Amino acid sequence: MDRMSDAQINEFDIVIAGAGMVGASLACLLAESSLRIALIDRNPLVQNKDNESAEIHSDKFDPRVSAISQASQQLFQQLGVWEDMKAARVCNYGAMEVWDAEGTGSIEFSAAEINQPELGNIVENSIIIAALHKRIAQLENIFPITPFSIESFEHIERQDGSIVKLNAGDGQAIRAPLVIAADGANSKLRQLANFECREWDYEQHALVTTVRTQLPHNNTALQRFMETGPLAFLPLRAASEDDAQQFCSIVWSMLPDQAERAMSLSEDEFNAELAAALESKLGAIEWSDKRFVFPLRQRHALNYVKESIVLVGDAAHTIHPLAGQGVNLGLLDAKALAEELQRGIEAGRSVADPTVLLRYQRRRKGNNLSMMWLMEGFKRLFAQQNLSIRWLRNIGMNAADKMTPIKNQMIRKAMGLDS
Numbered sequence: 226m227d228r229m230s231d232a233q234i235n236e237f238d239i240v241i242a243g244a245g246m247v248g249a250s251l252a253c254l255l256a257e258s259s260l261r262i263a264l265i266d267r268n269p270l271v272q273n274k275d276n277e278s279a280e281i282h283s284d285k286f287d288p289r290v291s292a293i294s295q296a297s298q299q300l301f302q303q304l305g306v307w308e309d310m311k312a313a314r315v316c317n318y319g320a321m322e323v324w325d326a327e328g329t330g331s332i333e334f335s336a337a338e339i340n341q342p343e344l345g346n347i348v349e350n351s352i353i354i355a356a357l358h359k360r361i362a363q364l365e366n367i368f369p370i371t372p373f374s375i376e377s378f379e380h381i382e383r384q385d386g387s388i389v390k391l392n393a394g395d396g397q398a399i400r401a402p403l404v405i406a407a408d409g410a411n412s413k414l415r416q417l418a419n420f421e422c423r424e425w426d427y428e429q430h431a432l433v434t435t436v437r438t439q440l441p442h443n444n445t446a447l448q449r450f451m452e453t454g455p456l457a458f459l460p461l462r463a464a465s466e467d468d469a470q471q472f473c474s475i476v477w478s479m480l481p482d483q484a485e486r487a488m489s490l491s492e493d494e495f496n497a498e499l500a501a502a503l504e505s506k507l508g509a510i511e512w513s514d515k516r517f518v519f520p521l522r523q524r525h526a527l528n529y530v531k532e533s534i535v536l537v538g539d540a541a542h543t544i545h546p547l548a549g550q551g552v553n554l555g556l557l558d559a560k561a562l563a564e565e566l567q568r569g570i571e572a573g574r575s576v577a578d579p580t581v582l583l584r585y586q587r588r589r590k591g592n593n594l595s596m597m598w599l600m601e602g603f604k605r606l607f608a609q610q611n612l613s614i615r616w617l618r619n620i621g622m623n624a625a626d627k628m629t630p631i632k633n634q635m636i637r638k639a640m641g642l643d644s
């Protein structure tokens with residue numbers, strides 16, 4: 226490395242790789258420290274131009290939405306970004322109905338049962354990201370460096386300790402003693418650093434789109450479990466008074482060949498099949514937007530920490546979207562890591578001190594794993610064609626619906642109140 230290019234290399238206390246919902250939230254959390262933090266992403270951060278709110282307020286919804294738990298909402302409030310999201314567009318839901326397509330089993334969760342105003346909020350991912358990026362632009366110790374697409378990395382041993390150098394494809398480079406990988410499910414950093422993962426294909430694809438229904442959703446989320454995968458209707462709030470409650474975001478998990486077929490249907494054909502799949506609970510599907518398909522994989526890194534590189538969010542774990550927990554788990558990772566780093570700094574430790582990083586791993590791994598096994602269990606249970614299992618499933622659902630303490634515990638867990 227010659228002197229000239231060495232001087233061009235930026236050096237920080239921490240590099241966060243990935244400015245998605247998890248990486249951007251972590252950057253905001255760490256802004257409370259005195260650390261110099263680089264936030265890199267292969268895409269530019271959202272520029273909060275004046276016309277953006279106009280775009281958000283039209284009835285064009287982002288096809289990617291997240292069911293934001295109360296715990297995540299509290300985190301966004303702490304970061305000062307929740308009000309911006311609310312002003313743009315969020316839709317609270319006070320109830321969730323879940324039922325079995327192959328029988329009579331059903332369960333209904335309601336916020337009122339646990340004396341809460343709502344179970345959660347459906348928020349478009351683009352709205353979450355825009356609010357976080359707007360906040361980042363106001364933070365003096367967060368340095369966004371984009372576009373920066375990670376191509377390789379190396380560990381450099383120096384007299385003052387070990388440092389990680391990240392290289393981008395275009396010749397840019399950046400260094401820090403600690404690199405946090407928040408670069409999503411296909412994390413390049415996780416692969417480059419050879420983190421071992423346990424992963425399997427769900428053999429399901431998720432089809433997502435936005436629909437307009439004949440009947441109002443009444444701020445209730447619906448989920449119908451079918452052998453081939455669950456179908457979720459997540460309520461959205463439209464700007465116009467007339468049909469404010471008639472838009473939903475759908476996540477329809479199905480076998481890959483079914484997804485291919487569903488993508489090839491005309492809008493009318495698709496709408497008719499979708500209404501039938503929901504047993505016409507919201508009447509006819511009057512309109513549907515462009516459809517997108519995501520292959521579903523479950524993946525969990527065996528360790529979240531390896532020589533000054535730490536995984537958070539989808540880089541550490543991807544989970545079936547059926548319970549809408551992916552980003553909520555990632556935000557809990559971000560919170561735990563920020564707390565442990567802060568605790569370490571106060572105790573005079575370096576940011577890459579393994580004791581600090583392993584404390585974060587201990588706090589999050591078991592929790593993430595138990596949620597992943599729960600989702601896997603649900604998926605397998607509902608894929609069963611065996612009649613006695615179906616019968617037990619229906620009995621179990623109906624019984625759970627009547628068992629208030631168990632049900633309340635399930636609700637609190639999903640809301641992130643008991644993590």
Ligand SMILES: Cc1cc2nc3c(=O)[nH]c(=O)nc-3n(C[C@H](O)[C@H](O)[C@H](O)COP(=O)(O)OP(=O)(O)OC[C@H]3O[C@@H](n4cnc5c(N)ncnc54)[C@H](O)[C@@H]3O)c2cc1C
Nearest residue numbers: 243245246247267292375408409538539549550551552553
């Ligand atoms: C169909 C579907 C529905 C879902 N619904 C829900 C839900 O209701 N609730 C919920 O909690 N979760 C849900 N999830 C999961 C949720 O979307 C993810 O958990 C969440 O997006 C993960 O956020 P992240 O910030 O970890 O990763 P990402 O959102 O993937 O962000 C990664 C960032 O890293 C950047 N990046 C990637 N590679 C590089 C590179 N090489 N160099 C530089 N930058 C890079 C990307 O540009 C991006 O900005 C759903 C997922 C799917 C597929």
